[in-house]
Amino acid sequence: MSVASQPVPRPTANRAVLRRGLKVVWSGIKDQPRPFAVAVLGAMLWAAATVGTAGAIGWVTDHVIEPAVTSRVVTAAGLWTILGVLLAVLVVNVVGVILRRVYATVAGFNLQAGYRRRVTRQYLRLPLSWHHAHPSGQLLSNAHADIEATWQVFNPLPMAIGVIFMLLIAGVMMVVVDPFLAFIGLLVFPGLFAANLVFQQFMAPRITRAQQLRAEVAEVAHESFEAGLVVKAMGREDEETERFRGSTHELRDALILVGRTRGTFEPVIEAIPTLGTLAVLGVGTWQVSRGELDAAQVVQMAYLFSLLAFPVRALGWVLAELPRSVVGHDRVQHVLRSEGAMEHGPARLPAGGGPARSAMSHVTYTHAGEQEPAIHEVSLEVEAGSTTALVGPTGSGKSTLVNLAVRLIDPGTGTVLLDGTDVRELARGVIPATATVVAQQTFMFDDTVRGNVTLGEDDRSTDASVWEALRIAQADGFVRAMSDGLDTVIGERGGNLSGGQRQRIALARAIWRQPRLLVLDDATSAVDPSVEQAVLAGLREARTGMTVLVVAYRMATIMLADQVVYVEHGRVVDRGSHEDLVDRCGGYADLVHAYAREAAERAAVERAEEDA
Structure with a gap:
């Protein structure tokens, strides 16, 4: 037994992966424009509220906290002012987060459901000769893991777009407060993007390999389960276990390499915004000592950088998902572009029935x-x-x-x-x-005897017609002896029946259709x-x-x-x-x-x- 791996192009340069990944993303946006637009709107509300929090804190510090510290008097009106300002920003933030997360999820799962339907329809259109050349485990991987990998990028994508909007607002706010301090702080972001690009250069081939190995493990597992009778009868349990162990160990090593790469780069990426915040605090304190800025402005700038440190990571998440999206998309397109689907004409056979020739x-x-x-x-x-x-x-x-x-x-x-x-x-x-x-x-569904005969059709599904088909197929006797008769669930693949019983029910299935x-x-x-x-x-x-x-x-x-x-x-x-x-x-x-x-x-x- 062997695994016939589906050929998928290896990633080339990082730019090629990025370019192809953005094409995949754009095709998903065109497929789900409304949910995605609402998710982006929510992301922009969240971005505006996040940046607005820094402005609100600066305003509160300047107009409420500093006067209270200077006069050493805290009034109820001042406390309510602080609460009201921060609560307003919080409400906008919460609404934005809800819209972003809910509609990003809707867009992502709509895409997954739509592509699963497309892949399944293609499976049904393609002839048996095509299916014989593609292992079942690989087809399951195409319809599940590969589609999920293709559109997983839609979870962080609206947030990343919101981050870009946030950076624009934050940049304007920082320049308005103090251009020199803004220049010092904004030096962080080129460094952050450069670190992310280097991170992607290392991650792209590693995560691509891991995705391919996931499919191979699924293929080996499915083949072993399907061949359970052969494995047991031939005493090949140890050999199959070893074969599966080899595939899973290879996947484990690939995932460990992905985790090691993340573990190396993520602390560096996380430290860069913190270094920017420290730089702003240091330079800002020096400017306050010279009377060029007041404390509220420095607090506003420092808090703004601390807020941006985590959201900026969303850009890295998107970049990290793009290689998986490209690999998953390539594997899915391999199915959707497969040739050989049977074409049909307009002809109908004469009405009136009778035996066919x-x-x-x-x-x-x-x-x-x-x-x-x-x-x-x-x-x-x-x-x-x-x-x-x-x-x-x-x-x-x-x-x-x-x-x-x-x-x-x-x-x-x-x-x-x-x-x-x-x-x-x-x-x-x-x-x-x-x-x-x-x-x-013969194939039996995990359904009742009636369901396996009629396959869910209702036009002739009276019990009398089912019993008649079973009688002709010599299956009525053992079906009547079952605990629930026609309503007896026969188990996956008819596991509760003998081979001869399965054949007779399959024959009844054909006779019931009056072919x-x-x-x-x-x-x-x-x-x-x-x-x-x-x-x-x-x-x-x-x-x-x-x-x-x-x-x-x-x-x-x-x-x-x-x-x-x-x-x-x-x-x-x-x-x-x-x-x-x-x-x-x-x-x-x-x-x-x-x-x-x-x-x-x-x-x-x-x-x-x-x-x-």
Whole structure:
């Protein structure tokens, strides 16, 4: 087992990361203009209130505190004045913080939800061949971790914009108070920005690597969980644990390196504003001693710098998130820009129902990454109302043919027809409404029996129709024996059911839809022969309105067919009745005789076990 990592461009220079990150941010702003605008408005209110706090303290110091100190008299009016001024600034600050945080969160999560829907829709549009080339863990990482990384920057972004506004207001206020002292203080900010840029230069490749490793850990974990049966049966627990340990340790080391880089730079970045505050206090005290400034102005300037020390960090937070945004965006765009999504035409099938007719003309199909075609120049016709059995050795292309018939994949060359219409010309939803496939590997949802049969559809979801479908599929007996009948929750992937029970419910799911074309890909392989005979009899009973195309391995299924098509190496070798093929096709005769011997041996073993 191996992890197929999705190729993502490595970060280049810091400027390139910054430029691409800003493009990602701008695309998010265009997607969520209103919530983002309200968040920025709140950030500006917060910035104005934060800077206004320093002005308010300076004003209170000049007009209330200093006179009280000079006269040594504290009046109630003075105290109320202090309270009123600071309370007004506080209310504006609180309103700004609420608007900033709430609407930044709304914008960020709206973007995440929107892109998850886009990615999921793309997953559903892309053909099975694309999914076969991409591990499930990687797809989960794209839809969750990568999208979250892309838009996490929207949490600190409005605050960073507010900080820029704050710096403009603060700069004007400091210049108004004293240009020389403002110049001394403002020297801090170029140093702060330079430190942040150096910080990003080191952080960009480290945080990018960490994000990629998160996806790889998810891929390894998902693969191990999906292969739980194989891991347990083959005694590979230690090897899988070691494989997962290797990936997690690599991620741990990458995250430690990120933390070490933060730990090195953040104290330096935090110290720079403090040094600016000390410089302002020192120079301001010297100017007060010379009578060039009063104490209130120095207090206002010093407090302003102390207020700016933390908010300015928001710019660093945005810069720190941009590399993750770029990596996440690249990985998500890899999915959204993937080609191969099935196109649909405007055609509809004639109304009125009745069995469907399926046909293929000179169809060739090659699996991704392979050179030899899996299906080569196959022409096949399944008459309306008939049952056609596809028979052939393992790997002969039978499952590929049925996938082509219901357009789970498209041929490289040739045409697949449904009621005489090219399936590529049919409108979206026409084929699922006409044809239903039941695969050998069935999937059950963590839902009730009823939910797994109807899949949430309501137009035919009366209990009577569900029970009828279960009866034809020979599933009604064990469902009635369940504690809650149709309302019994069968567990994730049908974990509370046997393989044969899952197959019969999957068959009932298909029958309930009353398809005009029913495709069975060895869909009764996990049931006993006696149960299979009853299922096939039920299908004969229900077959009057449908055409059946079945991949057959058992003689009972083959004998049900009106036409048998023998396939070898991706080609149709012969077709006809079972008796005709046995007489004239040596490969078919050898295969079905082997099926018959295997069935006889199994029956003998079962009889011996019963006698014992």
